[in-house]
Amino acid sequence: MKNRNIKHLVLIAFAALALGSCKDQAKMDADKKAMEEKVAMEEANVKAEEMKVKEEAKQKEMMATSISAIASNNPELSTLVSAIKAANLDKMLSEPGSYTVFAPSNNAFEKLPKKMSIAELGKPENKELLTQILQYHVVSGVITSDKLVEAIKGANGKYTFTTVGGKDITASLTGDKITLKDEKGNKTEVVLGNVKASNGVVHVINDVLLTK
Incomplete structure (x- = not known):
């Protein structure tokens, strides 16, 4: 009877140790x-920060x-x-995109009549007209x-x-020069072409294009 009790106590002790061992292993597994x-989250955060820095630099x-x-x-x-800048188009032409701009030189603007001078077009009440004129010089792609x-x-x-x-x-050709004709029938030449930009290309022209 005494031996039986001792065996019973030993079995209980082993069971307790086994249970404790399982609990310890479960805790170790959970901690791991x-x-x-x-670690994975920290690595992901580091990679995200690196991507952000690269994107900002780009x-x-x-x-x-x-x-x-x-x-x-x-x-x-x-x-x-x-x-x-007066027409608030500088942001559009600074951001990613694909545009072709026929850019009138300073001399081109000087040819405009006084009522269409940049000083007049730059006034708030003429912003819509200025925007229309500038958009007439921009092509998608x-x-x-x-x-x-x-x-x-x-x-x-x-x-x-x-x-x-x-x-x-x-557009047409005059000799080897590219000539552009606006809706008013006025013509201008491309005096400097293929100025490459990150978001398109610029062609400098010597007149301002006007719509009807």
């Missing part, structure tokens, strides 16, 4: 899992070579830059000089395309 999850580089930045760095386009010449030849000498303002411009 928690640690692994913490964005900064893109803006530094955007259409707005290129125009701002060209003293011959300072009037255009002032007009773009990248059209290089080579592509434009190819399109002109493919259209029997006259290629018409639509600007972001919904108005048309007709």
Whole structure:
């Protein structure tokens, strides 16, 4: 009887040890899992921060070579830059996108009548008109000089395309020069083409294009 009790106590002790051992193992497994999850989260946070830094650097580089930045760095386009800012279009031409801009030089703006001078167009009451004029110089997508010449030849000498303002411009060739005709019938030439930007391409022209 005594031996039986001793055996019973031994079995209970082993059971208690086994139970304690299981609990310890479960705790160890839980601690290990928690640690692994913490490490994984920290690694994910580090990667996310690295991606953020890279994206910010990429964005900064893109803006530094955007259409707005290129125009701002060209003293011959300072009037255009002032007009773009007055019409609040500088943000659009600084952000990622794909545009072709026919950029009137300072001399081009000087040819406009006094009532359409940049001083007049820059007034708040003329902002809508200024915006329409500037949008008439912007086309969605990248059209290089080579592509434009190819399109002109493919259209029997006259290629018409639509600007972001919904108005048309007709391009043709005068010798080896690209000529643009606006809706008023006025013509201008591309004097400097294929100025590449991170969000498109710029062609400098020597007149301001006008709609009807």
